[in-house]
Amino acid sequence: MQLKSQKLKYIFNSVVLLFIIVYPFLMNMSGYWMTLLVMMTIYGITAVALNIMIGYGGQISIGHAGFLMIGSYSVAIIADRFELPFVITLLLAGIITAFVGLIISFSAVRLKGHFLAVVTLGFGISVPVIALNWTSLTNGYSGMLVTRPAILSELSLYYFIVGCTVLFLWFMYNILHSSFGRAFISIRESEIAAQSSGINTTFYKTLMFVISSFFTGMAGGLYAYWIGFVGPTDFPVTISFLLLAMIVVGGMHSFYGPIFGAVLFSIIPHFTDEFMGITNIVIGLILVIIILFRPEGLVTIVDWFKMNKTMEKADTISKERGS
Amino acid sequence: MLTLDKARVEFGGLTAVNDLNMEISKGQIHSLIGPNGAGKTTVFNTISRFVNLTSGNIKFNNENILNYKPNEVIRLGITRSFQNTELFANMTVMDNLLVGLHPLTKKNIFSTMLHLPSVRRIEQENRKKTIETLELLQIRHLEDEVVKNLPFGYQKMVDIGRAMMVNPELLLLDEPVAGMNNVETKQISELLLRLKHDFGFTIFLIEHDMSMVMEISDFVTVVNFGKKISEGVPAMVRNDPAVIEAYLGGEDVSHA
Structure with a gap:
């Protein structure tokens, strides 16, 4: 049963990857459609990174757009002032953002619940303001x-971003499905039990912040390279709420849930943008419906199908035995 | 092995532990009994460092426990279970026990990120060790169950199992059979005796089930209002008039 489900997961991942590879050709190399998919990947990385803190670690953050902005500005500033290979620039963007995450974590690890939410919200609001006012730097x-990067055409940059996305998601998947991931979840479930099991909760909360901000910073860097421009209005605090909505709608106790959420909320504006202001209403409605009827997120629909299948199988077996 | 020297804990005007002196010897099952509110769990909380002493000292193998944080006590070889099970409710039984192995697991974030063979090997070894513990507890069939879906008795088993994972020198068990039926209680009693005899564990036990305490304990300490009122081998404590008076209001302890 487990082998079959692993095989299905493998087939699903392969089909999705194949689709992403041929996608530019299916869309006649349209910049608009490629940007749509790139935004899905950037939001996908960020949502999974944010979910390390919220879904796995139980640490609320509503300022992650701030980390996206720091990552994107880091790439812009480094690329502008130093002639470094673009991969190094991207890595530095991740490290700089992780360093900022580390500084924020010093106060954040001592806070819980809405106090932590307010601190991260304050951070998310401050970053665009700083970007706007620190004119000598930004x-x-x-x-x-x-x-x-001169060596990259639009198509090769697209593949580079897709490759980075796969790699970053794989890195985060490995972390979350290891003793680190178990330590994060244990903190969410019971800090007392986690401590008595030898887990240094302060260290692991800090680590969550650093890992999450590192990958978010890298996602911001990819955004900067793709769009070719960064400005102080690119990642307002509403993006932080959108990221939160992606996690809730996709399913916060799952690795794949935030990816579903990111894909869904990246597509919605494509259909709603021509109607002034309706995008946020649609997103809000989806959020309410999911919270009411499927609070564990869309990803649980897969479990629901699995359960129905198992029940059908059980019915068939009992009928066969009855006859 | 473990020495409490004039341990005192005050919460505001209330003295929960009152200048308690105690000595737990290696390889024994030492029970701490007393009426509700006698300060037994507070004693556990001071040893596991969740509560600070107001005065006094606690030493484990001549090491001052007070220099350690709650997450560091396990490195000394002390683990505990909780009266109201503190489990990772949304994790599986297997994962709950694997968390118990955390202090012994070598970790490196970069090799974990790359899923290197060394990481896979350690994970396999940990799972193997966990399965052995599950078999010892006779709950192997529950390894993939989410803990919150289990009956209370099994949850208690998981709590004990998690505390056992690092092969502690001293195992603190806070009412391990509370809410269990007679069969389960017998099972736990047998398990504790086996842990003592076969694995050399020292067990410090808080329990209200007197027949179990009298049956498996090597030594019993009785507290009331945070103060020690008696200690000795079960047969002696059972007949101590102070215990009968304070603890049971006149009845024989063995019939409680």
């Missing part, structure tokens, strides 16, 4: 142009 309201 160019203020005018934003910064990001030169695409």
Whole structure:
């Protein structure tokens, strides 16, 4: 049974990957459609990274757009001032963002619940304001142009971003399905039991912040390279709420849930943007419906199908035995 | 092995533990009994460092426990279970026990991220050890069950199992058979005796089931209002008039 489910997961992942590879050709190399998929990958990385803290570790954060912005500005500033290989630039963006995450975590690990929410919200609000006002570094309201690496065409940059996404998701999957992931979950479930099992909760909460901000910073860096521009209005605090909605709608106690959420909420604006202001209403409605009828998120629909299948099988067996 | 020297805990005006002196010897099952509110769990909480002493000292193998944080006590070789099971309710039985192995597991974030063979090997070894513990507890069939879905008796078993994972020198068990039926109680009694004889565990036990305490304990300490009122081998404590008076209001302890 477990082998079969693993095989299905493998087939599903392969089909999705194949689709993403041929996607630019299916869409006639349209920049719009490629951007739509790139945004899905960027939000996918960020939502999974945020879910390390919220879904796995039970540490609320509603300021993750701030980390996205730091990552994107880091790439813009480094690429503008230093002639470093773009992979190094991207890695540095992740490290800088992780360092900021580390600083935030010093106060955040001592807080819980809504106190932590307020601190992270404050961070998410502050970053765009700093980006706007620190003109000597960020160019203020005018934003910064990001030169695409000369060796990369639009198509190869697309594949680079997809490759990075797969790699980053695999890294996070490995962390979450290891003793680190179990330590994170144990803190969410019972800090007392976690401590008595030898888990240094302060250290692991800090680690969650650092890992989460590192990958979010890298996602921000990928965004900067793809769009070719970063400005102080790119990641307002509403993006932090959108990321939170992705996790809730997709399913926060699952690795794949936030990815579903990211895909869904990246597609919705495509259909709703022509109707002024309706996008947020649709997102809000979906959020309410999910919280009311499937609070564990969309990902549990897969479990529901599995359960129905098992029950059908059990029915068939009992009928056969009866006859 | 474990020495409490004039241990005192005050919560505001209330003295929960009152200058308690105790000595737990290696390889014994030592029970701590007393009426509800006598301060037994507070004693456990001070040893596991969740509660600070107001005055006094606690030493384990001549090491001052007070220098350690709650998450560091396990490194000394002390683990505990909880009166109201503190489990990771949404995790499976297997994962709950694997968390118990956390202090012994070598971890490196980079090799974990890359899922290197060394990480896979350690994970396999840990799972093997967990399965052995599950078999010892006779709950192997529950390994993939989510803990919150289990009956209370099994949850208690998981709580004990998690505390056993690091092969502690001293195992603190807070009412391990509370809420269990006679069969389950007997099973736990047998398990504790086996842990003592076959694995050399020292067990410090809080329990209200007197027949179990009298049957398996090597030594019993009785507290009331945080103060020690008696201690000795079960046969002696059972007939101590102070215990009968304070603990049971006149009845024979063995019939409680």
